Amino acid sequence: MGNKWLKIILAASLALNLAFVSTFIYKNTTAKNSPAKEAAKSDAGLKLQKEQKEELDTILKKFRINKLKFKQDILEKRMDIIDELGAHDYDLEKIKTKIDELNKLENRLNLDFVDTLVRITNTLDSKQRLNFLCRLSENWFFIRRGQK
Numbered sequence: 001m002g003n004k005w006l007k008i009i010l011a012a013s014l015a016l017n018l019a020f021v022s023t024f025i026y027k028n029t030t031a032k033n034s035p036a037k038e039a040a041k042s043d044a045g046l047k048l049q050k051e052q053k054e055e056l057d058t059i060l061k062k063f064r065i066n067k068l069k070f071k072q073d074i075l076e077k078r079m080d081i082i083d084e085l086g087a088h089d090y091d092l093e094k095i096k097t098k099i100d101e102l103n104k105l106e107n108r109l110n111l112d113f114v115d116t117l118v119r120i121t122n123t124l125d126s127k128q129r130l131n132f133l134c135r136l137s138e139n140w141f142f143i144r145r146g147q148k
Contacts, residue, residue: 005092012095013085016078045135046128055123063116070109077102 048056081098084090117136121129 009085009090009092009095013082016082016085020078046124046131048128052123052128056120059116059119059123063112066112067109070105070112074102074105074109077105 046052077098081095081102084095084098121132124132
């Protein structure tokens with residue numbers, strides 16, 4: 001029975017380590033001026049009016065600040081999980097609790113992201129909203145216009 005739990009914990013540890021390494025490699029090999037980053041700019045082809053641009057800048061600034069807080073909390077929670085996994089006398093229930101806490105933080109970040117998208121689309125007129133959602137879909141699903 002103990003051997004089974006050791007295998008589960010080692011697999012979880014390996015998965016977390018692979019996630020960290022993959023993220024590090026991805027961030028260091030991704031082009032700095034990729035199309036996704038260009039499309040993420042608040043005025044990317046939307047032909048915004050001055051008031052809209054100011055409103056979007058305010059919305060995005062608030063989201064970025066919240067995102068930094070969430071990402072820091074998420075990183076700390078991941079480090080707690082790894083520390084617990086590395087302990088000789090680890091407590092599986094403690095690890096499960098920390099994973100639940102991590103999932104809640106990630107869920108709150110996702111909800112904040114969707115709330116920000118709703119606030120952005122409410123600022124845009126119908127033509128701008130359609131263009132914004134089209135660009136968002138291209139970036140989420142890695143689709144380029146004219147590509148089949």
